[in-house]
Amino acid sequence: MSFIIVIPARYGSTRLPGKPLRDIAGKTMIERVYRQARLSSAARVLVATDDERIVAAATGFGGEAVLTSASHPSGTDRLAEVARQLDLGDDDIVVNVQGDEPLIPPAVIDQVAANLAANLSAGVATLCEPVTSVQTLLDANVVKVIADASEHAMYFSRAPIPWSRDHFADSHTSLPKASLPKTSLPKTYAYRRHIGLYAYRVKLLHEFVDWPVADLEKTEALEQLRFMYHGVKIHIAEAVEAVPPGVDTEEDLQAVVRLLASSSP
Numbered sequence: 001m002s003f004i005i006v007i008p009a010r011y012g013s014t015r016l017p018g019k020p021l022r023d024i025a026g027k028t029m030i031e032r033v034y035r036q037a038r039l040s041s042a043a044r045v046l047v048a049t050d051d052e053r054i055v056a057a058a059t060g061f062g063g064e065a066v067l068t069s070a071s072h073p074s075g076t077d078r079l080a081e082v083a084r085q086l087d088l089g090d091d092d093i094v095v096n097v098q099g100d101e102p103l104i105p106p107a108v109i110d111q112v113a114a115n116l117a118a119n120l121s122a123g124v125a126t127l128c129e130p131v132t133s134v135q136t137l138l139d140a141n142v143v144k145v146i147a148d149a150s151e152h153a154m155y156f157s158r159a160p161i162p163w164s165r166d167h168f169a170d171s172h173t174s175l176p177k178a179s180l181p182k183t184s185l186p187k188t189y190a191y192r193r194h195i196g197l198y199a200y201r202v203k204l205l206h207e208f209v210d211w212p213v214a215d216l217e218k219t220e221a222l223e224q225l226r227f228m229y230h231g232v233k234i235h236i237a238e239a240v241e242a243v244p245p246g247v248d249t250e251e252d253l254q255a256v257v258r259l260l261a262s263s264s265p
Contacts, residue, residue, distance in 0.1 A: 008075035009099035011051035032102035039106035090203035122235040123204040131191035
């Protein structure tokens, strides 16, 4: 199995401007993501960016980078442009590693690529992990996923799906989390949260950018729903290793710095 990794990286960020170039214990964020990606089995790793400063940073640490359009609405659109630039074949596999995941385990990158290669009926593969608290289940920033018996995603949502009618009979999602009468998860279902790591067949990347944004995608603000709306099967599996949170805010950044400091010999 052969695959490549593309790391989409935008300089502009509402909550953390210049995020890919922020320092994390002596290395930029994008360098840490790149080096984690290089530890996988990928044949090639590229940074895809709309900013010359990120290109310069990537080439400066020995990485490979390509300049892409600044008008892409999503990382998936940026991947599609890279696939065209590289003239990749329809059946080639591209893994999208987010540019704000400096602690991404190489094992899960290999896992998601292998899962797609092994499941010919799927056009996309991604991962999930268990939900361990009611607070997480009800958090709209945490995307939940349900799957069928063939390990294909049935739906992704910011809502707590599936809703356990009997377990939460005296609850309502509009209540403050602290006032919820139920503090335990239902025992009848193993809830799972989505991890934003994707493997794509190149043909599906090209089709994705030609499709209009689906109403479901706009409503949930989840671009993977565009694939589902058009009947593309998304393979889902539980990650073989815990995936640390990404970096969206200054607090997230400092948490990664502390984690790296605590794990250093």
